[in-house]
Amino acid sequence: xxxxxxVIKSRRSIRSYQDKDVPDDMLNLVLEAVQWSxxxxxxxxxxxxVVKEAAVKQKLQETMGKGNPAxxxxxxAPIVLTLCGKxxxxxxxxxxxxTKFGDWFLFDLGIATQSLCxxxxxxxxxxxxxGLFDQDKAKDVLQVPEGxxxxxxxxxxxxxxxxxxxxxxxxxxxxxxxKF
Numbered sequence: 773x774x775x776x777x778x779v780i781k782s783r784r785s786i787r788s789y790q791d792k793d794v795p796d797d798m799l800n801l802v803l804e805a806v807q808w809s810x811x812x813x814x815x816x817x818x819x820x821x822v823v824k825e826a827a828v829k830q831k832l833q834e835t836m837g838k839g840n841p842a843x844x845x846x847x848x849a850p851i852v853l854t855l856c857g858k859x860x861x862x863x864x865x866x867x868x869x870x871t872k873f874g875d876w877f878l879f880d881l882g883i884a885t886q887s888l889c890x891x892x893x894x895x896x897x898x899x900x901x902x903g904l905f906d907q908d909k910a911k912d913v914l915q916v917p918e919g920x921x922x923x924x925x926x927x928x929x930x931x932x933x934x935x936x937x938x939x940x941x942x943x944x945x946x947x948x949x950x951k952f
Contacts, residue, residue: 786898789929805891811880812862821854837904860930898931
């Protein structure tokens with residue numbers, strides 16, 4: 773791909789994966805993209821649980837929301853990356869929340885998720901961002917300690933098939949000059 777905009781425009785949500793392992797060096801590059809993601813006051817509030825074991829992926833699949841189109845991907849992708857956020861760090865100064873929106877960890881995890889997915893795509897790997905699941909049950913499955921929340925699961929692997937680009941609003945439909 774020639775530039776970042778090409779990577780952004782060509783990335784798709786992948787829900788069907790080949791039965792092919794992801795090399796460790798590629799996985800490490802994906803995790804390095806998370807490492808270098810920006811965060812509130814450099815809090816780096818993320819933790820990533822790398823799930824490869826079939827039995828654990830099966831338990832995570834059982835947490836999926838009814839009708840979630842990514843349900844099968846949780847067990848068929850060779851890896852499921854689960855992003856967890858440390859609470860009461862991002863968006864806080866001296867132990868006090870500083871924003872109208874409270875804890876900022878979801879914003880930081882969103883940036884890390886975007887970095888992860890774009891890096892994966894640039895390496896020829898597919899991802900889908902999964903948010904419709906029982907986070908508390910997933911937290912139990914992964915033994916995530918108190919003070920952290922499971923935010924998102926991201927199946928990672930080689931795409932079995934890719935979709936076409938979805939329709940996008942024109943820039944003039946969502947951008948405003950000086951006032952909303």
